[in-house]
Amino acid sequence: MHDLNVWFGKKQSLFHISMNIALHQVLAIIGPSGCGKSTFLRCLNRMHELNPGVKVEGSVKLMGKEIYSADVDPTLIRRRVGMVFQKSTPFPTMSIEENVLIGLKLAGIRNRAFLEERLEQSLRMAALWDEVKDRLDAPGTSLSGGQQQRLCIARAIAVQPEVLLMDEPCSALDPIATGQIEELIVSLKKNYTIILVTHNLQEAGKTSDFTAFFLDGKLIEMDSTKKLFTNPRHKPTEDYITGRFS
Numbered sequence: 649m650h651d652l653n654v655w656f657g658k659k660q661s662l663f664h665i666s667m668n669i670a671l672h673q674v675l676a677i678i679g680p681s682g683c684g685k686s687t688f689l690r691c692l693n694r695m696h697e698l699n700p701g702v703k704v705e706g707s708v709k710l711m712g713k714e715i716y717s718a719d720v721d722p723t724l725i726r727r728r729v730g731m732v733f734q735k736s737t738p739f740p741t742m743s744i745e746e747n748v749l750i751g752l753k754l755a756g757i758r759n760r761a762f763l764e765e766r767l768e769q770s771l772r773m774a775a776l777w778d779e780v781k782d783r784l785d786a787p788g789t790s791l792s793g794g795q796q797q798r799l800c801i802a803r804a805i806a807v808q809p810e811v812l813l814m815d816e817p818c819s820a821l822d823p824i825a826t827g828q829i830e831e832l833i834v835s836l837k838k839n840y841t842i843i844l845v846t847h848n849l850q851e852a853g854k855t856s857d858f859t860a861f862f863l864d865g866k867l868i869e870m871d872s873t874k875k876l877f878t879n880p881r882h883k884p885t886e887d888y889i890t891g892r893f894s
């Protein structure tokens with residue numbers, strides 16, 4: 649992306665963000681509360697357009713093509729750039745199976761064999777298949793918190809996006825479920841480019857290849873995770889990763 653700026657009404661929340669994100673790598677976005685992490689993430693699949701008070705300026709290219717061009721359909725971008733939220737959000741009236749397949753069905757796919765194959769494949773990739781294969785008709789909300797979050801990951805990957813955006817996916821989970829999602833993030837990067845917003849620096853360290861540090865709506869620095877955590881170039885980054893402010 650190049651020179652990305654975002655306003656909520658008259659208040660500017662992101663300032664001149666430019667960066668390149670490598671394919672099939674995990675990029676962690678870190679920074680104190682209110683620094684613009686979620687705002688940044690939502691620029692990457694045109695989510696802000698669902699909110700009329702938001703203005704986004706600048707360029708975001710996906711595989712070399714501008715996603716903000718007038719001729720690009722935002723729903724197609726959201727299919728190519730999937731999102732997993734902080735709080736797991738299975739559709740409450742839908743079964744486990746329906747939750748995973750909803751995106752494909754909305755895209756008009758009806759072929760039963762295809763849907764069944766994609767259902768199993770998505771649940772396997774989300775490391776949930778073995779736990780739910782005998783109760784695919786049960787409500788999605790009958791699963792535990794960690795399982796629901798993996799269900800949401802299966803739902804996001806069922807439409808085979810190229811990029812997965814994850815906004816604090818583990819913040820509502822216990823340490824065991826968190827560990828499972830963190831392992832999953834690392835395994836998913838074989839197939840996806842992942843951008844992970846997290847407050848948890850250990851999580852960023854364990855899962856990501858690159859880390860970007862934001863402060864007051866600005867990108868302070870971005871580097872390999874190892875370099876940023878051991879030898880940051882800027883004082884605010886050092887202060888943040890050493891816990892001098894949160």
Ligand SMILES: Nc1ncnc2c1ncn2[C@@H]1O[C@H](COP(=O)(O)OP(=O)(O)OP(=O)(O)O)[C@@H](O)[C@H]1O
Nearest residue numbers: 656661679680681682683684685686687688699847
């Ligand atoms: N819908 C909105 N309307 C108005 N201002 C908003 C809206 N969403 C975010 N902001 C503002 O934009 C700035 C960045 O918010 P954002 O949620 O992106 O921060 P964040 O780093 O993700 O925070 P947190 O870590 O607390 O989730 C904040 O000043 C926030 O108040």
